[in-house]
Amino acid sequence: MTSRITLISPAMNRSLRETRFDDGCPLDPSGAARAAAVAGSLRAADRVLVSPSARCRETASxxxxxxxxxxxxxALDMGRWRGLTLDEVMxxxxxAVMGWLTDPDAxxxxxxxxxxxCERAVRWLEVAGGSEGRTLAVVEQEFVRAVVVSVLGAPGAAFWRLDVAPLTATEVSGxxxxxNVRLGRELGDGSGGGQR
Incomplete structure (x- = not known):
């Protein structure tokens, strides 16, 4: 049985624009409009899941x-840095920031x-991979990175070397x-096959 999982990164919001550790900020008007413009471009799925974050839930909607x-x-639990920009913390x-960016255990x-x-992503993949059919999940960019690093068996330091653009699909099948991984397909680019 082949499992097919599509991970959708959320649309743009103020936190993403400002490089701010998620603070529960909603989508900005341009992000919401872009998501609405590509609604219907995704293949039908047997399961549709979403991260608990506001921007992921609003993107799914x-x-x-x-x-x-x-x-x-x-998303990655940022503890006391939540709501701060990377520049503020730096x-x-x-x-502390340099240690965090270079040591995956920090x-x-x-x-x-x-x-x-990454370990949480692996646990989730094991469960999702045991399900028949297609799974679609709207998740934070860092969750997409964690899945890709884990699937490829890459070192933890590779996490920071992956860019995940807003409203892109990363497909994992196996x-x-x-x-196998297909990275960063922009939603609405015509290769999604529409609703099926």
Missing amino acids: ALGLSAVVEPELA GREPD VPHGGESVRGL RGGRW
């Missing part, structure tokens, strides 16, 4: 998806490590724990 909130798909704690913010997020 703008895409016309009736999604179930899945706590395992949550100004206050430059050594948790200077008191939240979750990159390695912890069987028996062996996965």
Whole structure:
């Protein structure tokens, strides 16, 4: 049995524009409009899931998806850095930021490590991979990174080398724990095949 999982990154919001650790900010008008413009461009799925974050839930809604909130798909827990911009944290704690960006086990913010997020992504993939049919999930960019790093068996440091643009699809397919990845397809580019 081949499992097919499509991960959709959320539309643009103020936090993404400002490089701010998610603060529960809603989509901005341009992000919501862009998501609404590509609604209907996704293949039908047997399961539609969404991260608990506001921007993921609003993206799913703008895409016309009736999604179930899945706590395992949550964003990286940024602890006491939540709501701050990267520049603000860098100004206050430059050594902590540099350690966090170079050591996948670092948790200077008191939240979750990159390695912890990758391990959570692997656990979720094991469960999702056991389901027949297609799974579609609207998830934060860092969750997409964690899946790709884990599927490819890349070192944790590779997490920071992956860019995930807003409103793109990353597709993972495979069987028996062996996965293939198709990265960064822009929604509405015509290759999604429309609703089926």
